[in-house]
Amino acid sequence: MSLTDAQFERYARHLILDEVGEEGQAKLMRARVLVVGAGGLGSPLLLYLAAAGVGTLGVVDDDTVDLSNLQRQIVHPTSRIGAAKVESARETVTAINPEVRVETHRLRLAPENAAALVEAYDLVADGSDNFATRYLLNDVCFAARRPLVAAALSPFDGQLATFKAFLGPPHPCYRCLFREPPPPDLVPRCETAGILGAVAGVIGTLQATEVLKELLGIGESLSGQLLMYDALATSFHKIKLLRDPDCPTCRGRP
């Protein structure tokens, strides 16, 4: 793949890096990333992955843009209230980088559709806001052997981890940490719990960075580690995650 003059200019600050260069940029341009959720995490994910020149971005979301989303979901402007989030995201991504191909999936991820969708991409970034999707993506990404970069938010905190348990021990999966989802009534969601909008930006931007690292194969993978951010204390902590030999998802496989 040879770059055009415009691409040399657009990606000049990548190309000058030894860790990226023309070869790395070509990898990004060939890559297919599925972003699940075009909300608080999906927004910075989509913006930075588009700007970086990731060739194909799949966007999964069944929701429409609401006025109350705009405080943190920065991929959506006020003019798109009422529009499908996947269409709004496509317009913003195209405005930033018209070379990026956007595949919109206006649906809710479910056991019936998840495997085919995940298999069509190289890597999955989970920006969803519910446990059902998080567990489903963990299991489907493991079976399909796709890296999963997953994040979660609380009002003033965020967590981030990469899962590649299909590579075998010592890589853990999400179920190695938390085997079953908590009861739904114990889980506060963004709509009711509130969140400082910029916290979603911090974690979503870190998530985009880890996606780019995985695609480029550079640096230290976050697989086997959980990064925790506390906005009120302005602190980051990393803890080691262990593979559970009795995990129902990754036990005895692949």
Ligand SMILES: [Zn+2]
């Ligand atoms: Zn596991």
